[in-house]
Amino acid sequence: MQITDLYKNSFIKAVILANKELFLYINNSLTYEDLNYSEQIGFGGDKTLNIDLLAENLFIKYLQVFGNIYSEECGKLSNDKKFDIIIDPLDGSDNFSSNLPYYGTSVALVSDNITLAGFVCNLVTGVLTYKAFNDDIKKEYFLENRDSLLVSKNKKIGIFERAYSFPEICTKLRHAKLKFRSPGAVALSLCDAKNYDFVLFAGNIREFDILASLYICNELFLYKTEKIVLIAENKQKFNQIKEIIKNN
Incomplete structure (x- = not known):
């Protein structure tokens, strides 16, 4: 068009x-x-x-x-x-x-x-x-004199939105010694995926939550099913998380 x-x-x-x-x-x-x-x-x-x-x-x-x-x-x-x-x-x-x-x-x-x-x-x-x-x-x-945030290349945490609904995945991530947070704003977390080890979203997936962020991050590794979205910049970490969640 x-x-x-x-x-x-x-x-x-x-x-x-x-x-x-x-x-x-x-x-x-x-x-x-x-x-x-x-x-x-x-x-x-x-x-x-x-x-x-x-x-x-x-x-x-x-x-x-x-x-x-x-x-x-x-x-x-x-x-x-x-x-x-x-x-x-x-x-x-x-x-x-x-x-x-x-x-x-x-x-x-x-x-x-x-x-x-x-x-x-x-x-x-x-x-x-x-x-x-x-x-x-x-x-x-939108703030005057705002500088770009500096983000360490040594990523230390991932994001797992809706983690509270998936205790088995949380246990597997913990056993793999993967730190994560669940801050509660899906679009923001997915959009900033380059800042994190990984971003995982599980549950009821709605267009409102993901469309804009997935387009912004379309150069990253993406895995998506009816109830899972996984984004990561590092291929090795992406494959590791994908293996952990493969049966969910």
Whole structure:
């Protein structure tokens, strides 16, 4: 499909503006009411915080002109455009409501089941990571004078999202002397896979959680089934983890 440069540039700018507005709202205008649950159950099946709805409406405002919105909270809005925009407006809502500083957003642009762009924003650090239209990975910094984070090449931990539901895998990882954490925001963890020994996600896999991050990390080793996603930069470590989880 031919996509004009105007569409590409305008879409990227709109996603950046939406994330920046949400980041500024959370840091400057957040209220206790935002942290309360609404009466709505999200399309993904989770309880919806008022901040979830606020974030979703903000993304809809900026992005609905570019395609059909498909969001974790409202489901799919319209089906008459060439592109689908898959959104998790607040990845790690439980972390957010508990003041655990690990939460963000995820946006993927899709056409005919092919991901064309992925954006994942860490709303704590104010760093938006994105890869769009086969270009290189880029970052947008919402905090002034923010420098790139330095990450050790000697990776010491992996990430295992939803580890609490898979005690047998946890035991096998521990026996293999593989350290891991389970921070609770899937899109953020998958997006930053290059920073870790590995990133493993097990359980109910939803498009909102993975599409943007998998596109950003499409040069890494990937193993995916109906209930497992594994990403690693190192082939040896990738094969080691894959062997551990092969019967799950």
